[in-house]
Amino acid sequence: MARKKIIAGNWKMNMTPSQALELIDTLKPLVANDDVDVVFCVPAIDIIPAVEAVKDTNIAIGAENMYFEEKGAYTGEISPDMLTDAGAKYVIIGHSERREYFAETDETVNKKVLKAFEHGITPIICCGESLTQRKQGIYVDWIRMQIKIAFQNVTADQAKSAVIAYEPIWAIGTGETATADQAEEVCAAIRACIKEVYDEATAEAIRIQYGGSMNAGNAAELLAKPDIDGGLVGGAALKPDFGKIVNYNK
Ligand code: 13P
Numbered sequence: 001m002a003r004k005k006i007i008a009g010n011w012k013m014n015m016t017p018s019q020a021l022e023l024i025d026t027l028k029p030l031v032a033n034d035d036v037d038v039v040f041c042v043p044a045i046d047i048i049p050a051v052e053a054v055k056d057t058n059i060a061i062g063a064e065n066m067y068f069e070e071k072g073a074y075t076g077e078i079s080p081d082m083l084t085d086a087g088a089k090y091v092i093i094g095h096s097e098r099r100e101y102f103a104e105t106d107e108t109v110n111k112k113v114l115k116a117f118e119h120g121i122t123p124i125i126c127c128g129e130s131l132t133q134r135k136q137g138i139y140v141d142w143i144r145m146q147i148k149i150a151f152q153n154v155t156a157d158q159a160k161s162a163v164i165a166y167e168p169i170w171a172i173g174t175g176e177t178a179t180a181d182q183a184e185e186v187c188a189a190i191r192a193c194i195k196e197v198y199d200e201a202t203a204e205a206i207r208i209q210y211g212g213s214m215n216a217g218n219a220a221e222l223l224a225k226p227d228i229d230g231g232l233v234g235g236a237a238l239k240p241d242f243g244k245i246v247n248y249n250k
Contacts, residue, residue: 009237030243051087062090106149171212216244
C-alpha cells in the first residue's frame with residue numbers, strides 16, 4: 001500500500017496564542033487535501049487554542065518538544081500526559097535546534113521517542129548532518145547512527161507508525177534546499193537502515209519527511225521522489241504558501 005504523504009509545519013518560536021488563531025483561520029481553507037496528513041506543530045502555549053480551532057478539519061496539532069519523565073520537579077518542561085490531554089497527536093523530537101541550543105543528545109531523543117509511543121503520541125524524529133559532515137562525506141554514516149540510537153528498544157509495530165524527518169542542518173532557514181536527488185539519497189539510506197534494524201514491512205510503512213527550506217516552488221519535485229513521504233516545513237509553514245505545499249499534487 002502506498003504511504004500517505006504527511007506534511008507538517010514546524011512553527012518554532014513563532015505565533016502568540018492570538019496570532020496562532022489568526023494563522024489557523026487563514027490556513028484552514030488552504031490546506032484541505034485528503035491525499036495528505038496535515039499537521040501543525042505549534043508552541044506549547046498555542047496547543048489548546050489550536051486544537052479547538054482545527055476541530056472538524058483535516059488538520060492535526062502537534063507539539064515541538066516534550067520531556068521524557070511522567071511528572072515532577074522538572075521546571076519548565078511539558079509532560080506526555082499534558083500533550084495528550086491538550087489534544088496533541090504528534091510531537092517533534094530531536095530537532096537540530098534543540099540539539100544545538102538545548103543540549104539534546106541521541107540518548108535523550110531515544111528516551112523521548114519511547115515515551116511518546118508509550119502515550120500514543122506519534123513522534124516526528126529528526127536527524128540530519130552539518131555542512132562539515134556533508135563535505136567530509138560522512139553524512140550517511142552519521143544519520144544511520146542517529147537513527148539506530150533513536151530507535152533503540154522501539155518495537156517494529158511502533159516504528160511502523162513513526163515519522164522520521166531528514167533535515168540537513170545546512171538547509172534549515174538558509175534558503176538553500178537540498179536538491180531532490182540529495183534528499184532522496186539520504187531518505188533512501190534511512191529506509192534501508194530501518195530495514196536492517198527491523199524488516200522490509202517496517203521499512204515500507206515508516207514515513208520519511210524532508211525538511212530544510214521547503215517551499216511552494218520546490219515541494220512537488222521533492223515529494224515526487226520515491227522515499228520522500230512528506231515535509232517538515234519551517235518558514236513557509238507560517239504563510240499561505242503552506243497551502244500550496246500541501247496541495248503540491250493539484
Ligand atoms: P525552514 O523550512 O525554515 O528551513 O525550517 C526547516 C525546519 O527546521 C523544520 O523543522
